[in-house]
Amino acid sequence: MFIQTGFRQQTNSSACRTMSPDVPALLAHTCPSAVSLYTPNSEIFAQGERAGPLYLVEFGTVRICRLTADGRRQISAFHFAGEVFGFEYGTEHHFYAESVDSSGIRVLRPRLDDMMADAILPLALKSLTRAQEHLLVLGRQNAAEKMAAFLLDLADRQGNTSVIDFSMQRNDIADYLGLSFETVSRILTRLKLAKVISIPHVKQIEMLDIEALEDLRG
Amino acid sequence: MFIQTGFRQQTNSSACRTMSPDVPALLAHTCPSAVSLYTPNSEIFAQGERAGPLYLVEFGTVRICRLTADGRRQISAFHFAGEVFGFEYGTEHHFYAESVDSSGIRVLRPRLDDMMADAILPLALKSLTRAQEHLLVLGRQNAAEKMAAFLLDLADRQGNTSVIDFSMQRNDIADYLGLSFETVSRILTRLKLAKVISIPHVKQIEMLDIEALEDLRG
DNA sequence: CGAATTATTGAAACATGTCAAGGATCGTGG
């Protein structure tokens, strides 16, 4: 499912566009591997698998998922270029990770030096804050509000252009927002009819009225 | 809203019943204050307030909350005796914390030594895992499944007796599970009629059929 | 004991899910 690139990459990661200042600090305390290429929908790590290394997204998109016993899926996070994922409490992954599109992932094996936790902690805390904010969205927002929150978050992480490029499909958005994919589709057309967004392409949305989206999000 | 206890408490925290092994490690790297007593519904820290110290629950219950612009509330977590809360990415609290009942909280001011992050990281990661699992509940479970998950979680954290004592009211449970308090009430009576639980008292539930609850939770 | 708060229950409204059909898009192989 994945291919190691033949050339050894530079240690300085190329995933710089949106990289948080916490990442370089982490790189200094890990042994970054070469970039592995993952095909769409391929698994990066499985639920129940032994945890340990962290993962840096060089390009592409990753989803962190969990299933209920009867197969309903919740995506707890998407990760884009420059972001790190794979933190776990304990030795076992409680979630599984998949590549959404074609992605490049660098495995970061911790050097067991003293400063390791210092480097990881801020990233773990950022993930925690994100998850907590997502709880508010899932628990207390309606479909339109969820969608607005998602679009604004995506725009923010893509560098605040008003045109958003989607790597994930409606299905993924639905499972991230706790909706059905039909509802995702309906909300998008509703926002389009209200001239809040336009949809030049299935995987591209232009935000026409950002203020309206921000009002929606609350 | 809170009263400092006159006597200086021992550094060895008394909140041992459910204490995680990670907590003693943390205590060794902080300057624990005396226990502060909080009255029901009093604020421990506010959203937007400067973050820094951590908080150890000695007794009682704490809720971590966030409001939408129009006043809907999401409780992202409850914390019981022996648990630590107050982690933040950055310098500012993104959530606010309140005492649910009468609680005793010990402020842990970090000593700025090298091992601080090592002590905090496991606790932060546990909070992260909890939040992620809560995302599945909020996003993909129906009211009965949410309730089952909540009851089993509570039972587990109270030491796995089949009788659960609630410190929070229906309203709090609703805001934790992303439901209305009426629905919480209805689900409880439904479970009672199905002989899955009994409700000897408004703030006490006995689990009669744990397997049924586990099936529900998934 | 009485007032205020909290919890339960019912009826109706509403948002979202489910099921089903038709369109668009994408990838592949001729």
Next chain:
DNA sequence: CCACGATCCTTGACATGTTTCAATAATTCG
């Protein structure tokens, strides 16, 4: 490069779970 099949997306009609509003009952607190 086009045509085909498969996948994904959109839209509609209907079913359903949950919320909302309202009234009553239970509990807590002074």
